[in-house]
Amino acid sequence: MKIDFANLTKAYQEHSSEFENAVFDVMSSARYILGKDTEDFEASLKNYVKSDFALGVSSGTDALLLAMMALGIRSGDEVITTPFTFIATAETIACLGAKPVFVDIDEKTFNIDPSKIEAAITDRTKAILPVSLYGQMADMNTINEIASKHNLFVIEDAAQSFGAQYNGQLSCSMSTVSCTSFFPAKPLGCFGDGGALFTNDKDLYEKMKAMRVHGQVKRYTHKYIGMGGRLDNLQAAVLNVKLPYYDEDIKRRQNVAKKYTALLADHLITPEIEKGRTSVWAQYTIRVKDRTALQSSLKEVGIPTAVHYPIPMHLQECFAYLGYKIGDFPISEICANEVMSLPMNPYLSDQEIEYITTNLIKNL
Numbered sequence: 001m002k003i004d005f006a007n008l009t010k011a012y013q014e015h016s017s018e019f020e021n022a023v024f025d026v027m028s029s030a031r032y033i034l035g036k037d038t039e040d041f042e043a044s045l046k047n048y049v050k051s052d053f054a055l056g057v058s059s060g061t062d063a064l065l066l067a068m069m070a071l072g073i074r075s076g077d078e079v080i081t082t083p084f085t086f087i088a089t090a091e092t093i094a095c096l097g098a099k100p101v102f103v104d105i106d107e108k109t110f111n112i113d114p115s116k117i118e119a120a121i122t123d124r125t126k127a128i129l130p131v132s133l134y135g136q137m138a139d140m141n142t143i144n145e146i147a148s149k150h151n152l153f154v155i156e157d158a159a160q161s162f163g164a165q166y167n168g169q170l171s172c173s174m175s176t177v178s179c180t181s182f183f184p185a186k187p188l189g190c191f192g193d194g195g196a197l198f199t200n201d202k203d204l205y206e207k208m209k210a211m212r213v214h215g216q217v218k219r220y221t222h223k224y225i226g227m228g229g230r231l232d233n234l235q236a237a238v239l240n241v242k243l244p245y246y247d248e249d250i251k252r253r254q255n256v257a258k259k260y261t262a263l264l265a266d267h268l269i270t271p272e273i274e275k276g277r278t279s280v281w282a283q284y285t286i287r288v289k290d291r292t293a294l295q296s297s298l299k300e301v302g303i304p305t306a307v308h309y310p311i312p313m314h315l316q317e318c319f320a321y322l323g324y325k326i327g328d329f330p331i332s333e334i335c336a337n338e339v340m341s342l343p344m345n346p347y348l349s350d351q352e353i354e355y356i357t358t359n360l361i362k363n364l
């Protein structure tokens, strides 16, 4: 058997004629930049998330950049985040000249541990940037309480959690500004780069909307320093096809996760979802010892695996100037050594799931 990790081919095939019609429509209409497809998609997005405003942008990374630029985060400021994430989270803070300040994660959820945040707050702290990793939201209520007590912004990095719930509230609806990604391998992916920003603050929305087009408020009239950060209209057309099917995809991913857990929980550490939360299973990530040997045994029998992420941010060469060292964030370091993601997509059959889990257990 040969297993497909994310099965983007199947995702295309399932609705191929709808995608093709939508894309041809954009091409023949010559609406390439910020056209009707983008506006329609933004309207659907804010309804889906139940936030007041949504803005399509060029990627998850640019969403993070635009959010922080619009909040005025700059040199001398500190932003508290997790070391156990994809580079873009911390990189964008540093791009603006601000300082990423790391706080260790909770071993059960892999998300920032809110009980450790207050100790990291200083006079320079401007924002808390939690990541909703693997598809499960961070502990937003607790984080929001800490933020309001200290007068800080909250920016949710929801690149992996679009569609996830926290006590009935959706990811991207619970912070000052939220950022998601439609990179192809994310739970809701387009056919290239794409992302979105969400907020309930009208002024912030207007500012981010201007900054998305070089800070322009009127043609060739620039109120802010911005960037070229628009969502491509072709990608918006693709996403307009995909969004109505997304809840069904989430259910199928949740079903796959449930089966994995039922078959694996007696043998290794399986992921846990906190009470009141749901996951969209951007990744199904287990913890094992001797990961490298296991990965190569599985590869031999046609089972691809991945590591999200092998090196925590505080130990990355690019952040050496921050002066962190091994041992500073022990839970992130243990997880970085032990995590391994299994194939995850809405199309995995029971047979494939059994094949994966049987081979996994056999090689432990």
Ligand SMILES: *Cc1c(COP(=O)(O)O)cnc(C)c1O
Binding pocket: 059, 060, 061, 062, 085, 086, 088, 089, 131, 157, 159, 160, 181, 182, 183, 193, 194, 195
């Ligand atoms: C994918 C990802 C990003 C960046 O999104 P892009 O669309 O690839 O730029 C940021 N943060 C996290 C946690 C991600 O997984």
